[in-house]
Amino acid sequence: MPRERMSGGRLDLERVAAAHAGGHVVDLAWQRERSIVAAASADGPILVTDADTLAPRCEIPGHGMGNSSVSLHASGALVATGGQDAQVRICSTASGVVHQTLSTGGPWCERVRYHQSGKYLAAATGRHVLVWDADGELLHRWGPHASTVADIAWYGDVLASAAYGAITTWGLGGETATRVYPWKGASLRLLWSPTGRFIATGDQDSTVHFWYVDSGKDLQMYGYQTKVLELAWDAGGRYLATGGGTVPVIWDCAGPKGPENSRPIELVYHGAPVSSLAFSHRGALLASGDRAGEVAVWDPIESDRLTPVGAAAADGSEITALLWSADDTALVAATADGAVIRYEVASRTTDIS
Amino acid sequence: MNSLNEPDSRTPVTILTGFLGSGKTTLLNRILTENHGKRIAVIENEFGEVGVDHELVIGAEEEIFEMNNGCICCTVRGDLIRILGKLMKRKDRFDYILIETTGMADPGPVVQTFFMDDEMKEHLRVDGVVTLVDARHIVQHIDTQSEAQEQIAFADVILLNKVDLVNDDELARLETRIQSMNSEARIVRTQNAAVDMETVLNVGGFDLARALTVDEKFLEPEYPFEYSGVCRLAAGHYQLVLEEGPDPAMSVVAYRLSETEPIPAELERAVEAVVLAFSDDEEVLDTGGTIRPDGTRFRLNLWESELRFILDAPTDGRYVLFTEHHPDEFSARLLDGDTAVSLDHEREYKPDHEHDEAVTSVGITIPGDLDPERLNDWLGNLLRIQGPDIFRMKGVLSIKGAPQRYVFQGVHMLFDGRADRPWGGDERKNTLVFIGRNLDRMELVEGFRECLASA
Numbered sequence: 053m054p055r056e057r058m059s060g061g062r063l064d065l066e067r068v069a070a071a072h073a074g075g076h077v078v079d080l081a082w083q084r085e086r087s088i089v090a091a092a093s094a095d096g097p098i099l100v101t102d103a104d105t106l107a108p109r110c111e112i113p114g115h116g117m118g119n120s121s122v123s124l125h126a127s128g129a130l131v132a133t134g135g136q137d138a139q140v141r142i143c144s145t146a147s148g149v150v151h152q153t154l155s156t157g158g159p160w161c162e163r164v165r166y167h168q169s170g171k172y173l174a175a176a177t178g179r180h181v182l183v184w185d186a187d188g189e190l191l192h193r194w195g196p197h198a199s200t201v202a203d204i205a206w207y208g209d210v211l212a213s214a215a216y217g218a219i220t221t222w223g224l225g226g227e228t229a230t231r232v233y234p235w236k237g238a239s240l241r242l243l244w245s246p247t248g249r250f251i252a253t254g255d256q257d258s259t260v261h262f263w264y265v266d267s268g269k270d271l272q273m274y275g276y277q278t279k280v281l282e283l284a285w286d287a288g289g290r291y292l293a294t295g296g297g298t299v300p301v302i303w304d305c306a307g308p309k310g311p312e313n314s315r316p317i318e319l320v321y322h323g324a325p326v327s328s329l330a331f332s333h334r335g336a337l338l339a340s341g342d343r344a345g346e347v348a349v350w351d352p353i354e355s356d357r358l359t360p361v362g363a364a365a366a367d368g369s370e371i372t373a374l375l376w377s378a379d380d381t382a383l384v385a386a387t388a389d390g391a392v393i394r395y396e397v398a399s400r401t402t403d404i405s
Numbered sequence: 406m407n408s409l410n411e412p413d414s415r416t417p418v419t420i421l422t423g424f425l426g427s428g429k430t431t432l433l434n435r436i437l438t439e440n441h442g443k444r445i446a447v448i449e450n451e452f453g454e455v456g457v458d459h460e461l462v463i464g465a466e467e468e469i470f471e472m473n474n475g476c477i478c479c480t481v482r483g484d485l486i487r488i489l490g491k492l493m494k495r496k497d498r499f500d501y502i503l504i505e506t507t508g509m510a511d512p513g514p515v516v517q518t519f520f521m522d523d524e525m526k527e528h529l530r531v532d533g534v535v536t537l538v539d540a541r542h543i544v545q546h547i548d549t550q551s552e553a554q555e556q557i558a559f560a561d562v563i564l565l566n567k568v569d570l571v572n573d574d575e576l577a578r579l580e581t582r583i584q585s586m587n588s589e590a591r592i593v594r595t596q597n598a599a600v601d602m603e604t605v606l607n608v609g610g611f612d613l614a615r616a617l618t619v620d621e622k623f624l625e626p627e628y629p630f631e632y633s634g635v636c637r638l639a640a641g642h643y644q645l646v647l648e649e650g651p652d653p654a655m656s657v658v659a660y661r662l663s664e665t666e667p668i669p670a671e672l673e674r675a676v677e678a679v680v681l682a683f684s685d686d687e688e689v690l691d692t693g694g695t696i697r698p699d700g701t702r703f704r705l706n707l708w709e710s711e712l713r714f715i716l717d718a719p720t721d722g723r724y725v726l727f728t729e730h731h732p733d734e735f736s737a738r739l740l741d742g743d744t745a746v747s748l749d750h751e752r753e754y755k756p757d758h759e760h761d762e763a764v765t766s767v768g769i770t771i772p773g774d775l776d777p778e779r780l781n782d783w784l785g786n787l788l789r790i791q792g793p794d795i796f797r798m799k800g801v802l803s804i805k806g807a808p809q810r811y812v813f814q815g816v817h818m819l820f821d822g823r824a825d826r827p828w829g830g831d832e833r834k835n836t837l838v839f840i841g842r843n844l845d846r847m848e849l850v851e852g853f854r855e856c857l858a859s860a
Contacts, residue, residue: 076494094494118491136491159466199468200483216470216483238470238483256486256522257472257479272473278523325523388494 062400063349063362065383069106069394073099074114077386079121080373086128088145089375089384091392092119098133099392100145103377103384106394110148115139121163126170134161140175142188152188156180163204165211172224174211176201181213181222194222194229199238207244212251214239219251219263233263233270241281247289250305254280260294260303262310271312273303277325284329286336291353293338295326300340302352317352321360328371332380337361337397339383341371347385349397364395415530416493418502419606420515422556423537424546425508428566432537432598432605433505441602443500448488450507461499463488467507469514477793478818481518486525493528501606502529509552512536512559513796513817520819533608536560536590537598540579541570547582554764557583558796558840559816560590561610568594587840588766589799613812613823628676628754629683630656630727635668635750636739638718643741645696645726647705647712650735655705655728658682659698659716662723668750672725679727690714698724707735723749764796767844769853772834774805776858783856784820787849791841792818800837803828805858 074096081090087103098112098119115135123132130151133141138161140154158177165174172191175182180195181204195201199216209224219233219242239253239261251263258276260283263269273294282295292303292311300319303311324344331338338350345367348360355361369389376383383395423429437445446461468483485504492499506515512534519531536556546553557563563583568576580592593604645657658679662671678700687704690696695715696703705714716739718724728737731753739746780802788795795817802811813822839849 075496078494094491095496118495120491159464200466200487202487216468235473236471237473256470256481256483257474 064398064400065347065349065362065364065395066398067364067393068382068396069104071099071101071106071108071392073097073386073390073392074111075390076388077372077390077392078119080375080384080386080392081122081124081131082375082377082384083124083126083128083145084378086124086145088124088128089392090122090124090131090145091373091386092122092133093390094118096390098122098131098143100131100148101392104394106384106392109145110143112141112143112148112150115141115161117160120161121165123164123166123173125166126168130170132164132166132173132175134164134175134177136160138177140164140173140182140184142173154182154184154188154190156182158182162201165204165206167206167209174204174206176204176213179215181211183211183224191224192222192227194220194227202238202240203242205242205244207248212242212244214242214253219253221265231268233268235261235270237261240279241283243283243285243292245285245289245292245305246287249289250292250310252283252285252292252294254283254294254296258296260292260296262292262303262305264310271310273311273316276301282326282329284331284338286331286338286353287333288336291331291336293329293331293340295329295340298322298325298342300326300329300338300350302338317358319348319350319352319358319360321348321363322346328374328385330374330376330383332376333378334380337376337380339374339376341374341385342366343370345369345371345387347371347374347383347395349383362397367391413530413612415528416499416502417532417607418504418519418529419532419608420512420534421503421505421537421605422510422512422515422534422559423508423564423566424539424542424553424556426542427508427537427539428564428595428598429505429508429537432535432564432566432600433503435598435600436503436602436605439602443606444498445501445503446492446499448485448502448504450484450505450510461492463492467510476818477513478517478816479521480514481521482514485515485518486522489529490524493524511552511555513555516559516816517819520816520821531611532606533561533610534559535562535564535605535608537564537566538579538583540565540567540576540594543579554586554842555796557586557590558764558842560587561608562605563587563590563592564595564598564600564605565592566595566598569596584766586764586766587797588768589797589838589840611814611821613814613821613825629680630658630729631731631754633672633676633725633727633750633752633754634732634739634748635662635672635723635725636746636748637722638716638724638741638746639721640718641741642695643716643718643739643746645714645716645737645739647707647714647732647735647737649710649712650707650730652730652734653706653708655707655730655735656683656687657696657703657705657729658700658727659696659703660700660725660727661698661718661720662725664723668723672750672752675725675727683727683729696726764840764842765844766838766840767846767849768836768838769850770834770836771850771854771857772832774803774833774858775835775856777804779856779858780804783852787852788815788818788820791843794843795839795841797840798838800835801825802835802837803833 073091075093117136121134142152156177163176183192197215238256241254260273262271277297280296302317322342324342328341347364349362369387373386470483472479809824
């Protein structure tokens with residue numbers, strides 16, 4: 053497996069394919085079983101491509117006033133998009149034909165996220181979160197939250213929402229919140245740990261917050277240069293990589309005390325603020341992208357190496373999203389210029405050091 | 406922040422504040438319909454009737470993000486970060502962004518958003534805060550509503566709108582009042598918010614390169630008196646006649662000037678002595694009493710119906726009378742028999758502020774060089790303690806050993822400064838202005854003076 057091959061070695065990032073999304077990519081989705089990548093650009097169309105070749109499958113006209121989010125259905129057949137026009141559209145990934153247009157009734161749609169099963173679709177709109185079933189029937193209108201919902205994420209049948217003032221969890225079938233984690237601060241990004249033990253948030257006040265989901269206990273991590281919009285959990289749910297500056301920081305959440313009072317791993321390389329982070333599916337290779345367009349791959353935990361094991365040169369445009377392929381042999385990066393780039397990640401055949 | 410030699414390519418943002426009904430929407434419509442060839446995006450927090458084809462108008466609900474650390478300077482506007490963040494990702498670029506706040510909005514978080522949030526700071530710069538004031542109705546709010554005071558305090562430009570609804574005297578008084586609150590703002594009288602675009606756009610209110618322009622009047626200390634009048638008198642007795650006014654008493658100090666220097670220079674020296682005299686014990690005079698020109702502070706009781714005091718001129722010469730209140734308030738006049746004495750020179754002084762809670766401007770000008778360490782300590786300490794009360798500050802400083810002027814500006818505890826052009830042959834001096842609430846002029850001046858490098 054690639055993990056074994058890569059361990060301790062040096063990696064080449066070879067640019068093998070590229071497509072153009074038509075504008076600043078604000079959200080990127082990868083349906084790995086069906087090998088489909090979808091990119092939403094700020095004011096262009098929604099691009100749906102083959103994940104291997106990045107050859108366009110279809111281009112879906114964008115939302116009025118711009119797009120904000122994209123999510124691929126478990127089947128790979130459907131793509132959901134949300135936009136500033138407060139609409140959610142469900143389209144075919146083969147033809148681009150719009151199957152359904154769902155009105156959120158809110159001021160705009162910030163985020164769309166399919167449930168892992170594909171049976172439900174959630175959308176954040178203003179102070180509410182809406183959930184539809186596969187037929188487009190509205191099941192829930194959760195909220196109002198104390199403030200605009202900034203991010204949502206599913207964990208099983210539970211959805212967590214981040215808004216100024218609190219993180220809230222909601223359960224399918226229930227009309228009221230299952231739990232509120234109050235916090236006088238603005239959480240901008242939210243990510244469940246893969247084991248469901250933590251909810252991590254990146255915050256406006258240049259901090260990272262951990263919530264122990266069961267006990268409600270929380271931890272706040274200081275010292276970031278800027279607000280934190282970049283979060284990535286490793287597949288085991290032990291390590292959280294965070295951006296919020298030029299140095300990616302990794303928190304080790306193992307043990308009963310989690311990251312409390314621990315010293316994080318700091319990865320010094322980027323010359324520009326980090327704008328995207330992604331852990332591989334196996335092992336713990338971390339990909340980081342920055343605002344100058346540089347992509348680096350790290351093996352900070354198993355190899356104990358605090359310099360990148362691979363890098364792709366900057367092309368000047370901010371890396372707005374990074375995703376690993378299912379087998380961790382490829383990375384797809386999206387940029388502020390609208391490029392979608394596929395890198396093959398392979399161990400170096402000749403050692404030049 | 407942009408460096409000295411690089412033009413600032415960030416998109417300018419103008420923040421439009423003012424109470425409901427002050428004319429914000431009218432001004433916005435003017436800006437949008439004027440044929441200026443600029444692409445302007447508007448963010449509206451109050452939904453009006455604005456809407457112009459080629460412009461982008463975005464409605465927004467004010468979302469204030471306070472931080473858990475409780476620091477008011479970290480408070481930002483979440484709605485603006487979200488909306489502008491999206492706008493900046495679009496391919497279509499705007500020459501200008503206008504943010505119209507609600508009537509009751511605190512401009513602080515709006516301004517801070519562009520200094521605190523890195524994404525905003527990278528792409529956008531605040532060009533200025535433009536505050537519309539309803540000339541007729543502001544008097545109802547100016548003393549009581551902190552929002553009205555803050556909107557005035559934060560402003561780079563104040564449009565005194567609806568001037569057709571008030572008379573000249575009221576207008577002049579209002580202008581004086583506004584200037585005492587914010588000496589740095591440019592005040593423009595308007596009717597129907599009709600104003601040149603250049604007055605409200607491209608203001609450069611937060612631009613360090615634009616040197617501080619301090620109105621000399623506001624660099625003066627505050628005085629315990631409001632007026633001085635100079636006249637030539639032959640030896641004899643003169644009558645100071647007053648009518649009933651707003652105060653039951655008034656302190657006055659009279660002096661004989663030496664006539665060896667021009668009046669302004671002599672006055673300048675007299676002022677120092679009179680300031681001291683005004684803190685001395687006073688001699689109370691009822692009507693008919695005599696004012697001696699010896700620097701004594703006389704307190705004139707003004708509750709009787711006929712108010713007539715004697716001014717004693719022991720010799721021929723030039724005399725000056727300082728009065729606590731403006732003589733016009735009492736229709737005061739100096740008579741020689743039945744004839745009014747003609748005055749050679751009159752001057753008004755900026756009065757002490759009566760309310761501690763009031764928003765005021767404190768301007769300080771001190772020649773000499775500053776010790777950077779002392780300055781840092783003083784300013785750091787000041788902002789830590791008084792930051793929430795300091796809305797704006799600006800300064801041009803002379804740092805010991807530095808050939809260049811140091812320019813700075815700040816909002817609450819946020820501070821932005823850098824070296825500017827060399828002093829060259831100009832006199833090295835320090836000029837700074839604080840606009841805020843509960844400002845103690847003496848304390849600020851003394852604290853700042855302590856920062857001077859020892860010779």
